[in-house]
Amino acid sequence: MNALSPWALSANADLVEASEIFYTRTAGQFIFVVQATDDSIWVNTTMPNGGNAMFRAAYSPGGSLAIEKTGTIEDGIQLTFVSVSGRQDILITINEDGAFPVLRYVTTLTPAQDLHIPYWPKDILFSNDKQEPEKTKGTIHASQFGTRTGFIYLTQTKPASASILYLQNLTALSAYCEQTETSAGDTVGGNWPELGFSLPPANKPLKAGKEVTLTDAFVAFSTDVVTEEPEIIQLYLKMLAALYCMLPKPKTKYQNWPDVLDHGLKDLIDSPGCWSQVAGHQYVNAYVSDYETPPEIMVQLAVLLPLLDYVEWSKTEQPVMKVIKDGLPAFYDEKLKTIMRWLPAAEDKLKGEEEQKVPRVMDSWYLHHPLLNLSRLALKGDKTAEKLFLDSIDFAIKVAHHFRYRWPVFYKMDTLEVIKAETAEGKGGEKDVAGIFAHVMLQAHELTGQKKYLEEAEKAAKTLEGYGFELFYQANNTAFSAGALLRLYKITKNELYLNLSYTCLAGIFRNVQLWDCNYGYGKNFPKFFSLYPLNDAPYTAAYEEQEVFCALHDYLKHAEGVDILPSVKLLIAEFIRYLVDRAMYYYPTVLPSEMLEDKPKIGEVDPKLWIALEDLQDGWLKSGTVGQEVYGAGNAFGILPRHFMKVSGEEFMIYVDYPTSGFTAQKGKNIHFGILGDESCTCRLMVVKTGRKKLPEITLTIKGHQVITGKQVKNGNIEFAVNGNQKVELSWSHRK
Numbered sequence: 001m002n003a004l005s006p007w008a009l010s011a012n013a014d015l016v017e018a019s020e021i022f023y024t025r026t027a028g029q030f031i032f033v034v035q036a037t038d039d040s041i042w043v044n045t046t047m048p049n050g051g052n053a054m055f056r057a058a059y060s061p062g063g064s065l066a067i068e069k070t071g072t073i074e075d076g077i078q079l080t081f082v083s084v085s086g087r088q089d090i091l092i093t094i095n096e097d098g099a100f101p102v103l104r105y106v107t108t109l110t111p112a113q114d115l116h117i118p119y120w121p122k123d124i125l126f127s128n129d130k131q132e133p134e135k136t137k138g139t140i141h142a143s144q145f146g147t148r149t150g151f152i153y154l155t156q157t158k159p160a161s162a163s164i165l166y167l168q169n170l171t172a173l174s175a176y177c178e179q180t181e182t183s184a185g186d187t188v189g190g191n192w193p194e195l196g197f198s199l200p201p202a203n204k205p206l207k208a209g210k211e212v213t214l215t216d217a218f219v220a221f222s223t224d225v226v227t228e229e230p231e232i233i234q235l236y237l238k239m240l241a242a243l244y245c246m247l248p249k250p251k252t253k254y255q256n257w258p259d260v261l262d263h264g265l266k267d268l269i270d271s272p273g274c275w276s277q278v279a280g281h282q283y284v285n286a287y288v289s290d291y292e293t294p295p296e297i298m299v300q301l302a303v304l305l306p307l308l309d310y311v312e313w314s315k316t317e318q319p320v321m322k323v324i325k326d327g328l329p330a331f332y333d334e335k336l337k338t339i340m341r342w343l344p345a346a347e348d349k350l351k352g353e354e355e356q357k358v359p360r361v362m363d364s365w366y367l368h369h370p371l372l373n374l375s376r377l378a379l380k381g382d383k384t385a386e387k388l389f390l391d392s393i394d395f396a397i398k399v400a401h402h403f404r405y406r407w408p409v410f411y412k413m414d415t416l417e418v419i420k421a422e423t424a425e426g427k428g429g430e431k432d433v434a435g436i437f438a439h440v441m442l443q444a445h446e447l448t449g450q451k452k453y454l455e456e457a458e459k460a461a462k463t464l465e466g467y468g469f470e471l472f473y474q475a476n477n478t479a480f481s482a483g484a485l486l487r488l489y490k491i492t493k494n495e496l497y498l499n500l501s502y503t504c505l506a507g508i509f510r511n512v513q514l515w516d517c518n519y520g521y522g523k524n525f526p527k528f529f530s531l532y533p534l535n536d537a538p539y540t541a542a543y544e545e546q547e548v549f550c551a552l553h554d555y556l557k558h559a560e561g562v563d564i565l566p567s568v569k570l571l572i573a574e575f576i577r578y579l580v581d582r583a584m585y586y587y588p589t590v591l592p593s594e595m596l597e598d599k600p601k602i603g604e605v606d607p608k609l610w611i612a613l614e615d616l617q618d619g620w621l622k623s624g625t626v627g628q629e630v631y632g633a634g635n636a637f638g639i640l641p642r643h644f645m646k647v648s649g650e651e652f653m654i655y656v657d658y659p660t661s662g663f664t665a666q667k668g669k670n671i672h673f674g675i676l677g678d679e680s681c682t683c684r685l686m687v688v689k690t691g692r693k694k695l696p697e698i699t700l701t702i703k704g705h706q707v708i709t710g711k712q713v714k715n716g717n718i719e720f721a722v723n724g725n726q727k728v729e730l731s732w733s734h735r736k
Contacts, residue, residue: 002134007121008194014038015054016131022070023077025094027101030162030221032094034077038063041079041090043103048223051161052131055196055219056123057105058090086112088214098242100220106172107214114205117180123215124166124196128159133193140192141232142469142510146538147185147618149514152195153236160225165239167514168197169216169247171528174518176212180204183618184515218243229468230499233506234565240509241567244574245680250516250528252581252657254686254719257644260584261310261636263610268303269320271609274630278346281327287627288611290603293357294346297331297339298366299631300324301373302543306550306634308377313641325384331370332388336413338395339374339388341366355420356410364407364429365477368436371396372480375443386447393444397456400437405463407433423473424536430473434460435481435504442487454491461488464500472507475533475544479508479551486558501555502568508548509571511535521595522619525585529578530616539623542586542612542632549579550638556659556676566678573677573724577657577684580643583635586612588624595622602627644688647671650732651691658683658724670731677724685720685728686713696732703727 004012014037023034031046034057041058060083068080068087076093087110095102127133137158144150150168170184177184180202188197197215206212220239226232268274273289275282283295284303304324311318331339340360342350347359356363371392377385399407402416408429410419422428441457444450461484464471472478482504489497508531516528533544552572559569588596588607596605596613605613605624612632613624645654645663656675663673675683687698687710700708700720704727710720722728 002136002193004133005121005194008125008133011037011040011042011054011056011121011125012127012131012133014040015042015044018042022079023072023092025076027094027096028221029223030101032103034079034092036065036067036081039065041065041081041107043092043105045103045221046129047156047161047221049161050129050159051136051156052127052129053156053162053164054125054127055103055105055217056121056125057092057215057217058088058107059121059123060085060088084112085115086110086208095246098245100222100239100242102243102246103219103221104217104246106216108211109206109214110211111206111208113208115208116205117199117202119201120199122190122194122196122198123217124190124194126156126193126195136193138192139227140195141236144186144188145536146532147183147513147517148511148532150184150188150197151514152188152190153239154192154195155226155232157225157227163222163224163226163235163239165220165236165243166196167218167220167240167243167247169218170515171248171250171518172213172216173199174516174522176206176214177619178519179206179210179212181520181620183620184517185618216248218246229466229503232468233499233503236506237502237509237565237567237571241570241678244514244571247514250526252578252684254655254657254684254713254717255581255584257580257636257640260587260610261640263589264587264633264636265318267610268630268633271606271611273603273606273609274611274633278343279330281330282323283327283343284324285603285630287600287603287614287629288606288609290627292349292351293602294349295327295343296341296366297328297343297370298341300328300331301370302547302631303633305373305376306546306637308380309550309641310637313644313646325382328388329384332391333413336395338367338392338413339370340413358419360413361410361419362413363410364433365436365474367396367399368433368440369477371440372436372443375440375447378447379443389444389447393440393453396437396440400456400460405434405437405460406431427470430477431464431467431471432473432478432481432504432507434463435471435484436477438488439480439484442484457484457488458492461485461497461500464503465496468503469507469510470535471503472511472535475508475511475531476547476551478504479548479555482508483551483555483558486555486562486564490558490562498562498564502565505555505568505572507535509575512575513540517619520619521617521622524592524595525616526578526582527616528582529575530582531575539615539617539625541614541616541629542583542635543614543629545579545583546632546635546638549576549583550642552576553642553659557661560661569676569725570678570681573658573683574681576659580639580657583639586616586632586635588613588628591623597622597624600624600627604628645671645673650696651689651693652695653688653690654730655686655688656683670729672727672729675722675724675726675728679723679725681724682721683724685722687718687730689716694735696734699731701729701731704729 043055143152155163182200374389438457445453485501530540533541614626
């Protein structure tokens with residue numbers, strides 16, 4: 001028997017007695033009935049097999065609602081009521097055009113006088129056809145944590161009726177949060193059967209006569225009662241994509257990444273705060289002016305690899321790359337036969353202020369991430385990287401066998417003694433390390449052709465089964481894992497690996513923020529579709545986002561020719577589109593100084609440097625609290641080669657904010673390429689001037705026959721709006 005709050009008991013009793021019906025709509029196997037009680041407007045939803053879900057679209061404490069007007073509209077109803085608190089306008093719609101029926105309710109309040117809100121009840125109550133919430137059961141698969149998307153994904157199992165994805169458009173709550181000085185974090189959740197969204201308790205009152213939105217909820221319904229991991233994950237991805245398409249989304253804008261890269265490259269090379277010197281070699285600092293922490297191999301390679309992407313794209317040389325490469329061999333420990341996290345020659349600088357800041361202590365993912373980057377260099381022909389990689393691979397396998405492919409958080413490199421076993425009590429270790437280990441093994445297999453590495457990859461991958469949404473530990477490693485699992489599927493045709501790759505992606509999309517924090521300092525930067533670096537991190541971070549961005553680009557390339565879920569293509573492409581806009585705001589140079597932390601945890605924040613901040617926080621908190629991360633310098637170097645296509649012999653480039661593939665060019669004639677993603681979404685294609693001449697006459701053709709008209713925008717560039725999943729031909733002729 002479920003325990004109920006007084007508000008749930010009262011609501012259920014009132015609904016039993018409610019008789020007046022304002023609106024009824026049937027969508028598939030779901031029946032929606034709009035009713036009023038003394039203090040609320042409800043959408044009472046009858047589901048298959050005796051299930052029932054009641055959604056509170058509006059609430060006024062103390063009751064005495066007076067319905068002022070009602071009116072049916074296409075797909076729904078509008079209502080207005082007044083109470084002592086003020087006037088509330090409610091819009092309720094039911095959309096059944098897509099794969100799932102979707103209920104939406106939007107409610108605004110115009111307070112009659114200054115109003116303080118200390119409490120607000122949840123807006124969902126589950127029951128059965130006998131109105132007995134206490135006798136129902138359900139499984140909550142995932143829900144909001146911190147300032148991530150305001151969602152809850154669940155299945156009602158007693159009675160076995162339906163699965164539901166509820167998503168609150170928290171962007172719409174910004175005016176409420178601004179007035180009341182509250183955060184939209186941790187506002188969606190609850191305990192069965194009383195779930196959903198509740199307004200955050202106010203610190204300041206709402207002003208009389210000033211309209212604010214109190215709720216903007218989207219609810220997708222499926223008759224699938226999912227219980228097994230693959231079906232739980234795939235249904236989540238499908239429902240999330242369906243709601244995403246309906247969600248109000250902010251506009252993006254073109255960012256001048258070529259200029260940003262030039263600024264960032266200069267500051268990386270010239271700023272003394274970005275470098276330290278040990279034993280005659282220069283090493284990249286993790287954070288600006290952090291001279292206390294010894295050099296880390298992960299940091300060196302996290303800067304080097306994006307630089308390599310840029311050099312290959314630009315056909316230029318960057319001497320700074322040799323500086324970084326020359327310091328890599330010093331990270332190898334001849335006794336242990338492996339690369340080390342901390343530079344051995346400087347380990348004595350570690351002071352032990354954190355568990356991992358101790359000589360020879362390894363954070364499990366830190367061993368594999370450098371190996372992955374070394375393998376990438378090796379596959380491009382770098383012999384020094386190849387030697388470091390192959391000389392270290394046996395140690396990595398030894399560790400994997402010791403921990404049976406289930407890594408702790410921290411361990412000693414020389415004894416393999418566990419220093420910290422779990423991320424939190426009962427949560428296990430770093431679960432996604434098995435995926436990045438599999439990725440490293442696939443790289444070794446590609447480099448050497450030896451079957452034993454493929455076998456290791458499969459053994460590790462199989463241990464990921466059963467984690468579900470808990471698989472995600474660190475965003476970039478989970479994204480690398482997704483790509484490795486997709487590659488394993490292509491090699492073996494084992495559906496398990498494809499399903500596990502979806503599990504990784506579901507973990508990533510469960511940890512994004514599908515809303516814009518337009519209150520407090522949050523008004524200064526976009527956060528829609530931002531990704532959190534850890535499953536419990538309170539902020540988003542430049543480095544992890546940039547690496548996930550690159551990993552998801554690779555995922556879509558590996559997926560070409562594979563029948564993957566359309567929802568996956570859609571969500572990946574949209575994450576990439578928003579990141580290409582948002583990533584600009586990690587640079588303190590484009591942010592107001594008052595929102596930057598004066599005394600970061602590590603090093604210093606120089607607001608004039610084009611070096612990314614580690615962290616962007618909730619709107620009421622200052623950003624840059626951790627520091628200014630030099631290892632996030634790959635931001636621009638990762639974006640430019642993936643989104644700007646150079647045209648030989650011409651003074652323009654082609655920019656697309658979606659991922660693309662198959663770029664081919666005929667000099668002086670035309671260009672062909674594919675735009676990835678899903679055709680239901682639109683992206684920006686721009687012809688960008690690189691010289692002083694006016695652009696030629698541009699013709700853009702889609703699928704060989706549809707000509708798209710562009711518009712001239714700032715700086716003489718030409719912009720087009722095109723859909724995903726299209727083949728593009730761009731031709732031009734110079735004006736005479």
